[in-house]
Amino acid sequence: MKIATWNVNSLKVRLPQVLDWLAANQPDVLCLQETKLQDENFPLSEIAAAGYQTICCGQKTYNGVALLSKQPGCEIISGIPGLDDPQKRVVGAIYGDLRVVCIYVPNGEHVTSGKYQYKLKWLAALREWVCDMLGKHQKLVLLGDFNIAPEERDVHDAKLWEGQVLFSLPEREAFREILELGLVDSFRLFEQPEKSYTWWDYRMMAFRRNLGLRIDHILLSSQLAKECTSCVIDKATRKLDRPSDHAPVVVELQNAGTSPPHGSSEIPLITKPRD
DNA sequence: ATGGCCTTTATCAAAGGA
Numbered sequence A: 001m002k003i004a005t006w007n008v009n010s011l012k013v014r015l016p017q018v019l020d021w022l023a024a025n026q027p028d029v030l031c032l033q034e035t036k037l038q039d040e041n042f043p044l045s046e047i048a049a050a051g052y053q054t055i056c057c058g059q060k061t062y063n064g065v066a067l068l069s070k071q072p073g074c075e076i077i078s079g080i081p082g083l084d085d086p087q088k089r090v091v092g093a094i095y096g097d098l099r100v101v102c103i104y105v106p107n108g109e110h111v112t113s114g115k116y117q118y119k120l121k122w123l124a125a126l127r128e129w130v131c132d133m134l135g136k137h138q139k140l141v142l143l144g145d146f147n148i149a150p151e152e153r154d155v156h157d158a159k160l161w162e163g164q165v166l167f168s169l170p171e172r173e174a175f176r177e178i179l180e181l182g183l184v185d186s187f188r189l190f191e192q193p194e195k196s197y198t199w200w201d202y203r204m205m206a207f208r209r210n211l212g213l214r215i216d217h218i219l220l221s222s223q224l225a226k227e228c229t230s231c232v233i234d235k236a237t238r239k240l241d242r243p244s245d246h247a248p249v250v251v252e253l254q255n256a257g258t259s260p261p262h263g264s265s266e267i268p269l270i271t272k273p274r275d
Numbered sequence B: 001a002t003g004g005c006c007t008t009t010a011t012c013a014a015a016g017g018a
Helices: A011-025 A044-049 A114-136 A169-179 A235-239
Strands: A002-007 A029-033 A053-057 A065-069 A074-078 A090-095 A098-104 A140-145 A183-185 A216-221 A228-233 A249-253
Touching (some): A002 A140, A002 A216, A029 A098, A029 A140, A053 A090, A065 A098, A098 A114, A114 A140, A114 A169, A216 A249
Parallel strands (some): A098 A140
Antiparallel strands (some): A002 A249, A074 A090, A183 A216
C-alpha cells in the first residue's frame, strides 16, 4: 500500500498537477492539505475520472483537507474530538485495517503571536486524541503538514531558525511528545539524502539554493512501522510551473490496508534500512 | 534573509502562509 501527503496550496491551482501525480504514482491514498475549497466546489468528477474517491473537509480561502483513495474509506472523521475549532484541518478514514488521519497543523505565524498559542493548544489536543486512537488502532498513520521541523538536520540553517516559528523548542517538544505516545517518523527509518526538506519558501530562490525545512511528516504506529519499506520526498513537483511550496512525502507499507493483520513473519526491507 | 513570492478575496491592497 502506498500512502502520500501533499500540501498543495490551493487545489484549484494545483489540480492538473495532482491529477498528473496520481496517474504517475498510483498511491492508494493521497492526503491533501490547504485545498482552500468549500466542499461544494471540490473537483469530484475530475478526481473520480482519475480513478479516485474523495473525502473532503474544506472551507473558503483557508485550510481544507482531503483524502483521495482508490478504495472507499469508512469511519470518516473530521476535526479533533473535543476541540472546538472552526478551521478545517483534520480528516480521517479507515481503509482495510488502516486508520488514516490527515492533518494540517496551524502555522503559528510568529512565536509572539496569538496564533502560536493556538498552534500549541491544537497540538496538545492532537496529542490527547492520538493517545486515544493508539489504544484503538494497531495500524495508525498520522500524516500531513505538521508545520514543525523536528530536529536541526531538518532545517537548512538551524542557527538562523533557532527560536523561530516552525523550529521553536515548544513546538519541537510537542512533536516529540506525540512521537513518544508510540509513533515513528517514517522518514528516519531509512537512509536519506543529506539536507532533505519538504518545504521551500517561494522567495529568494529558496528551492534552487535548497533553503528548506522538513515540516511534512508521515508518522506510523509501531505495528505499522514494521511494515514500512520506504519513505521518500518527491522533490520533482517543486520544479513544475506554478509549484506548491511543499513537496509530497510517500510511504510504502506491506500488508496494511488490504487484509486483516498477518502473522509475525519477517518482512524484507526494500530500501536501505538504517543500521 | 532587511525583503524578496504565491493565493485568495475583493479592490484600487490586504491578509495569510511558512
